[in-house]
Amino acid sequence: MHSRHPMELSEDFGDPKRGGILQSASKRVRMIFSVMASPNRIDILRILNSKGPLTYSELKSLAGFKSKKESGKFAYHLRKLLRQSLVALNKSERRYTITNLGKLVLSLARQIEERSIIESGKMYVRTSHESIEEFNSHKIIQSLVREGSLPLELAQKITEEVENRIYKFQTSYLTSSLIREMVNSVLLEQGHEDYRHKLARFGLPGYDIREMLTNVDGIHNGVEGLISKTGQSVFGEYLVLNTLPKDVADSHLSGDLHITNAGLWSLLPDTVFVNIKELIEEGVDLRGKFLSVTRTPSPNSLDSLFTSLSILTSLLIKEASQEVVMDGLVTVLQKYAKNLPEIEEKLASCFAKISTGSKYGKNGTLASFRISINTEPKLVGTILQAYKKYVKVTPLPSIGLIVDYEKAKISDYSEVLSDIIALGGHIMFSRGLVSNKGLSRGDTKNIGTTSINLESLSINMPRLAFESNKDETYFRARLALLMKPALAAMSLRKKEISDLTRRGLNPILANNTQYMQKGSVTLVVNLIGLKEAVYGILGYENNKTGHEIISKVINTAIEVAAKKGKEMGDNVIVTMTESDAASRFSSLDGEKYGKMSISHHVVGESYSEGVILDAAEMAEMSPKNEKIIESNYFSKVLNGGLLVQLKIPDTMDSSEIKKAIEKAGDLLVSFRPIKKVPICSNCGLKEEKIAEKCSVCKSPYILA
Incomplete structure (x- = not known):
């Protein structure tokens, strides 16, 4: 037998039988394309692809054929899809599903749509509200004027430059976030930094989101924890860039002061x-x-x-x-x-x-x-x-x-x-x-009413001391200068929270304070590391002279708070309590002045927050003990309160704790016992004593 030349295979197309098969296939393709010519039928396929299997009535309703008049129209479209095997009916369940052929056709339709956009030469934008729209430069102008408050002429000029860059890239795949990045880049290049801040998009980079999902075992509250962390990141960034006065924002970022829970600062009281x-x-x-x-x-x-x-x-x-x-x-x-x-x-x-x-x-x-x-x-x-x-x-x-x-x-x-x-x-x-x-509590007269304290503002006292060249007068002057704009920002915060509460964001508070007309709001300034600042960095001893200096510093803070509060119409108090600021301040100051400069002033892991007493020493203490005198003196002088932590050693049992708290109660105005109890992070077991491994699940991961 002679082998046939590959080109001779084309002669088979002349075979009536083979031609019949091709003609049949061609007719079938034409029929499928004719079926796909209807937007209604494409919608039915899309619905079944995402929601199916569905009953006749469910599919009809989701496809938008809700009136009785449209029943025949829907039946007609569904019949067309069934005849071409794009949709199948499961007779036992009476439900319609999309077939594999239907999925293929739907995917092809999507590809044709995207390719036609590219071939048309037009540019389309994937917007943040989940739609695709043709690029329109007028929308950039509108956004600049509405969101950024730019003058119209400047908005047109910026838009023209952005439009030139977009066409230069020759890309058909645009997103609203990409356009915003280009706009902000042009604004920065042309020296309009303030306008850029107004137009900035707030959110997390993709890398940070991936990291959160990768380290999801560190999230303690499930999905709620993820969403809360993400949302607070957005509101925190917005606070620093758009809400806080620039000098206060800079003080926070540099570590002169610290705002706790920045993401909740303008939304909730503390x-x-x-x-x-x-x-x-x-x-x-x-x-x-x-x-x-x-x-x-x-x-x-x-x-x-x-x-x-x-x-x-x-x-x-x-x-x-x-x-x-x-x-x-x-x-x-x-x-x-x-x-x-x-x-x-x-x-x-x-x-x-x-x-x-x-x-x-x-x-x-x-x-x-x-x-x-x-x-x-x-x-x-x-x-x-x-x-x-x-x-x-x-x-x-x-x-x-x-x-x-x-x-x-x-x-x-x-x-x-x-x-x-x-x-x-x-x-x-x-x-x-x-x-x-x-x-x-800021308001002690009307105990029956609701009282709100706005704190979350801590001042880095060691930083002020480092910058004061061992001059305590200059140190107090710097404290006063820092407090004034910080308190002004706190007053603005009060107005924002009051406004949001009146508008229903915090309904229990709104109801219980008669929409913020009843009750009281107090602003709180927290002093971190005061003892390190005076006894260490400024060079004073922990004696009568040192105590007098600390007293002068606290009184300066209280006087500035009272004077500034009177100007603003606010009640302001000064406190020394715990805050996440302590570790941040000591870390930032270690980077700025050298870790050695910090370490010999710090007792423990970070700057002091209030006063710490050892429960093991309570038995030997008397009212004349220096630490007791100091604690009660601070409690008396500070009008906002003092946190005295009574550290309970791991080895101390309940009977010894009993003696310690009884003695502390005789000597102190207030105190909070602190005892670290080991917890297994694998099974949640909590015991007073866990060795290197959990006694139940044998896990070595113990929280203390």
Whole structure:
């Protein structure tokens, strides 16, 4: 047999049988293209591709054929797709699905659409509101005038330059973010930095998002934690570039001062003091807000009381970035004091429910219940037992207690309190109205009303000392100069939060403060590293002379706060409490002045926050002890409060903790015991003592 030349294969096309097959295939392709000529039929395929399988009525509704008049039209289109095998019907389930051929045709249609755009020579923009639009330079002009407040002539000039660059690139694939980058680049090149800030797009780079997803095991609150972290990043960047006065923003970025929770700065207050008796008696009434939250009337039973308490507390902690201090728990429970075992069980359960509320960070907002221990001893004991139950089964508690011992002795309850501390509970001991961080309530006259504290502003005292050439007068002058613009920014913050609250962003606060007309707002300035600044960098000893200098510095801060507050019409107080600023300041100063310059002034890992006492030394202390005198002196001088941390060594058991807190109660105005309890990060086991590995799951990853 002779082999045929490859070119001779074309002769087969003359074969009537083979020609029939090709003609049939060609006809089938033409039929498919004719079916695809209808936008309605393409829509049906797209819907089935993304939503299917669907019933006849579901598909008809999603495709937009909702009236009875259109039923025949829909049936006609669906029949065409069925005949060409682009759609199939599962007869047993009575559902329609897209076939593999249908998916192929749909994909081809998409490719044809994109290629036609490219071949047309036109440029299309993928917008941020999920659409594709033809490029129109007039939209750039409109955006420059509307968003950036540019004069029309300048907007036209900038747009012309941007348009030239876009056409120069000869790309058909444009996005709105790419165009905005080009606009901002031209604005910077032409010296319009302020306009560029107004037009900046805020958000995370793709790399940062990938990193967050890669390290998702470090996110403690699931998807909510991811979204919160991302959202706060956007609002924080917006605050620094667009909201804060430039000098205050620069002071924050350089480390002269620090803003905690920058992403929440303009949205939420930091600490809120409320009386839950008033809130609960009114019932849960949020008017038109949080429509998915159950409305409850004024409680008439213990069950309904705890339902209201858990709902209200969970909502309240959404409206503060750091802490909600709630007074009146003993008062609302007095009515049901005949059944203490039931109160204990249901209150512990209520605490557990509150702990599942939304959180803005790793640990979220602390919900603190203030308990005065001078009345209702049995009820107070029941509340403490309920809190102990909660702490025992919660690795990282997000609820705290503030134990007011002004007219009572800690020793009456020290046994259960020491057990709670050993388990890692949050307890603040105080004589008077303070938060768990030692922050004084700004308004002490009207205790029944809601009081709001705006803090989150800390001043780097060692930085001021480094820049003052060991001159304490110049040091205090620099402090005054830094405080004035910072307080002006805090006053603006107050106005922004008040405005957003009035407009319904924080409905519980809006309702409870009569839309910010009732209650009070206090601005707080926090001093970080004052002891290092005076005793170390300025060169004074920790003696009478050094104490006088510290007193002068604190008084300067209080005088400036009072004077500036009077000008602005605001109440301003000064405090020394904990903040994430301490580690940031010491790190930045180490980079600026050298780590050696910092290390011999710092006791511990970072600058001081308030006062730290060792619980192991309490037994030997007396009212004349230097540390006790210093702590009580600071507490007296600072009008915003002082955090005194009583560090509990790992080796100290409950009986030793009991003696330490009893002694501290005799000597101090307020204090907060701190004990690190090991927690297994794999299984969540919490024990007073965990060796190198978890006793349950054998994991070596232990949090302390």
